[in-house]
Amino acid sequence: MELVTIIMPANKAETFIERSVQSILNQSYKNWELIIIYDDNVDYFSILKNQGITDERIKFVSTNKLGISTARNIGIEIASGNIIAILDADDEFDSEKLKCCVPLTQKNYLVSCALEIRDVNGNNLKYVGNKEQGILQSSRYKNVNYSADNMILFDKTKIPCYYDEKLSCMEDLEFMLNCFEIIDHTYHFSIPLHKYYKRFNSVSNNSQSCNKFLIAKKILLQRLENNFYKFQEKKLENNMINFLQTSINSELLFQQALTDDPKILFENIIEPLL
Known part of the structure; x- marks a missing residue:
């Protein structure tokens, strides 16, 4: 069972990080490490400990370098696993995400999945990318997955890409464009294995x-x-x-x-x- 590194940037995530981390603890696939990278001087170790969450597989990295792209790039550099999964601190994995995606990441090097958009109370608002499953050519990727682009796993030894730290947003799509310079497809799951909680006063x-x-x-x-x-x-x-x-x-x-x-x-x- 291959080690998977999950990279979680955190900034002002005190009120919702517990839910995201719990979704990792609930994974049926157990060989993972979670790297929480934060730049806001918040003691996330204590926050999670107060919620009853302590696990030696969770690592905490504080950085004075701002930005989600920088945090992800730091995570890629220090990851112990070759397979990288991305999870923002306000999102959530389905409990079967790693089990479903890891074998196909080993084979295809890049895996994407459908997205469920929820409100902050957990009510479903929309599904995106849930109508096709299988090899998805890069030229059709955005026709199927026309929303966010962070619902991915990739093999960093086969796709040695990093996030553009100069972009203030859209860094996820730019990362996918870099991936598609190396390979011509992703394996796409129509199952919504990634849950995104829409905060209507958020940046997006x-x-x-x-x-x-x-x-x-x-x-x-x-x-x-x-x-x-x-x-x-x-x-x-x-x-x-x-x-x-x-x-x-x-x-x-x-x-x-x-x-x-x-x-x-x-x-x-x-x-x-x-």
């Missing part, structure tokens, strides 16, 4: 943050238009350009829609446009 659902996402998407679009990436699958470039153009237009529509409905999902805006 706030009208003031739309410009931040627009800037990052335009940076990626410009890179693609300038042939910055050398993809294994040639038609990925045009398909990703089309996706980002649609995503930028959706971002503008989303910003307008938030005025009338602060709880609208971006995914409900972009899905019918793809």
Whole structure:
């Protein structure tokens, strides 16, 4: 049973990190280590201990380097396992995620899965990427998984990629673009093995943050238009350009829609446009 390293950046995660860590403790696959990397000087060891959570497989790393990409890159560097899983401190794994994904990561090097979006009370809001399962060519990846891109496992010895620390957001998609320079597919699970809790006042659902996402998407679009990436699958470039153009237009529509409905999902805006 191969060791899996789960990387969890944490910042101001005191109120919800226990749920995320508990989802790791509940894994049916037991050979894992969890690296919690934090830059906010919070004593997460004590927070979890007060919740009855102590486990020698959990490691805590404090850094004065800010940013989720930096935290993930530190985690990749110090990981004891070759297979890396990504879990943000406000998300949750299904208890079977590692058991399902690890064997196929060993074979395909990169595995993605469907996403369940929930509200903070655990009520289902939407499923994304739950209509196809199997080998998913890179050119079709965003047609199937048009939401977040952090629901992945990858073999760092086969895909030696890192997160772009210069981007303020969209670093997950940029990471996938780097992966697709090395391989031409992911194995995709239609089962929603990753749960994302939508906080409607968060960075991803706030009208003031739309410009931040627009800037990052335009940076990626410009890179693609300038042939910055050398993809294994040639038609990925045009398909990703089309996706980002649609995503930028959706971002503008989303910003307008938030005025009338602060709880609208971006995914409900972009899905019918793809």
